[in-house]
Amino acid sequence: MLVKVAVGIILREGHVFLAFRNANQHQGGLWEFPGGKCEGSETPEVALARELKEECGITVNSSCHFKSVCHDYGDKQVELCFYKVNGFSGEVIGKEGQETRWVPISALSQYDFPEANKVIVSALLSS
Ligand SMILES: Nc1nc2c([nH]c(=O)n2[C@@H]2O[C@H](COP(=O)(O)OP(=O)(O)OP(=O)(O)O)[C@@H](O)[C@H]2O)c(=O)[nH]1
Numbered sequence: 001m002l003v004k005v006a007v008g009i010i011l012r013e014g015h016v017f018l019a020f021r022n023a024n025q026h027q028g029g030l031w032e033f034p035g036g037k038c039e040g041s042e043t044p045e046v047a048l049a050r051e052l053k054e055e056c057g058i059t060v061n062s063s064c065h066f067k068s069v070c071h072d073y074g075d076k077q078v079e080l081c082f083y084k085v086n087g088f089s090g091e092v093i094g095k096e097g098q099e100t101r102w103v104p105i106s107a108l109s110q111y112d113f114p115e116a117n118k119v120i121v122s123a124l125l126s127s
């Protein structure tokens with residue numbers, strides 16, 4: 001089954017917010033852009049707002065769809081809908097105790113991400 005996921009590329013002054021996936025999570029031990037699965041009939045936009053509130057404590061005020069990526073991890077098939085988040089209120093934190101970091105976009109290649117993110121990281125680096 002294909003799992004639909006909404007993911008936020010939270011941007012501020014040339015930096016992007018990353019969170020570290022715990023070892024017990026799918027694709028654990030790698031960095032991620034915060035987000036999570038669409039629940040029920042939720043649109044990705046609604047899921048994005050809910051997940052970023054739950055995981056990072058922010059209210060999304062402005063976002064735009066960046067790219068969608070389908071990926072088969074073997075144990076799980078995902079459709080990731082990536083949104084650039086340029087406007088938000090509140091301070092971005094790791095609400096679930098996850099390690100977090102604001103990273104200059106130009107330094108993204110120094111971080112290890114799940115396979116499906118590689119095309120996104122390349123696009124961000126060349127944009
Ligand atoms: N959030 C997030 N998930 C990603 C990224 N890249 C990627 O392949 N995924 C995959 O997307 C799937 C769903 O993400 P998630 O684990 O954050 O979902 P969730 O917040 O609803 O978690 P939950 O299952 O604990 O409720 C996972 O299989 C994860 O491996 C990414 O950059 N951010």
Ligand SMILES: [Mg+2]
Pocket residue numbers: 034035036037055
């Ligand atoms: Mg999540």
